Amino acid sequence: MTGTCPECAAEFELSGVEQGEIVPCPECGVELEVLNANPVQLGLAPEEGEDWGE
């Protein structure tokens, strides 16, 4: 299956991924979330926030 990076528009092969999995774009390196596994739909992965609590 082929996915498209929403950041750089690169198309690349993906196999055996599951919905919710985080994968890197092989072209631009950005982290992507598999929003749908079949057909593959990719979105930018949630970013890491910080807070001071426990």
Added chain:
Amino acid sequence: MASPSLLETAAPGATVANPEDVDLLHRIVTIESLSDGEGEAVAELVRQMAARGFDAEVDVAGNAVGRIGAGERHIVLLGHIDTVPGRIPVRIENAVLHGRGAVDAKGPLCTFVAAAAAAARRLNARVTVVGAVGEERMGSPGATAVACWPAPDLCVIGEPSGWDAVCLGYRGTLSFIYELVQPSRHTAGPGESAAEQAVAFWNGIVAHAAALNAEIQPTSTFGTITPTLRSMASDGDGMADRATLSVGLRLPPGVDISTLLGTIQALAGPATIRVDGAQEGYRTEKRSPLVPPFLRAIRAAGGTPRFTLKLGTSDMTVVGPAWGCPIVAYGPGDAALDHTPEERIELADYARAIRVLTDVLEAL
């Protein structure tokens, strides 16, 4: 069962927690459980877990431990039942439960119990829920005992990430007491007083942390070494002068504590350094096998998932390095309310977190 007065406060149209789940949280929050005084709350949690089908007991460390489900894989849900001091009248107003520990971390702990019970018949794994003692005090004895168990396949730490967020890591901590005692001296005479030397030591700690941060070049506060002067005192009786400092450092993962302590000892000169807490930071990656089911479940519950890194410390830093298994922290509540007089949790968020974790456990 929750009293009618508890149930009728749920906001109409909102995500409403199961009355039994609200009753569980209300009961556990109502019982005061400061570190080293958790016995009554632990006993109640064991009773509540047993009533929900867990094989429940108090372990040798004093933790509440409940086991449910069957399967090859073992999942540990590690929460803590102790709280910091500060009595907040326990009440439910406008579907918000107020009380010490509602967020940190009885809300997440009761989420674990409720979700594991709800998922019990569809579990493909053995799930162990732990209400650990002593997380809020140095040494975290409950989690330290649990860390000696064989490593599970997966672990979730019960802390308030927010119902729609997955926490990936915590900073570590090093805390110590600096004490300098020297013969009393005339203030017009040569040399530095004990208090002056203590101040110089603290300034040295700040400068050393700044130098390490310059080497690390952190891109976030999580990656930064942060020193804190917690308290200071000095006195004398005419024979000896004394100065004491209580110092804490928050440490990003990767900082070697023994090397850091060597520098601290050198800066302290003739003063003594008594370490009262040391735990290296720990973080996991977004590609953890625990992440996909959480992201799916949060989206299914109507949320937009987030990742968080915490500037404080939790039991993830105790069991994470010991077990090396996939690990994240999760639980409802706003961590900004931790340890404050305003501690409270929205019951809708509690309900959403139970739904999310139930989905996660059924998927694993």
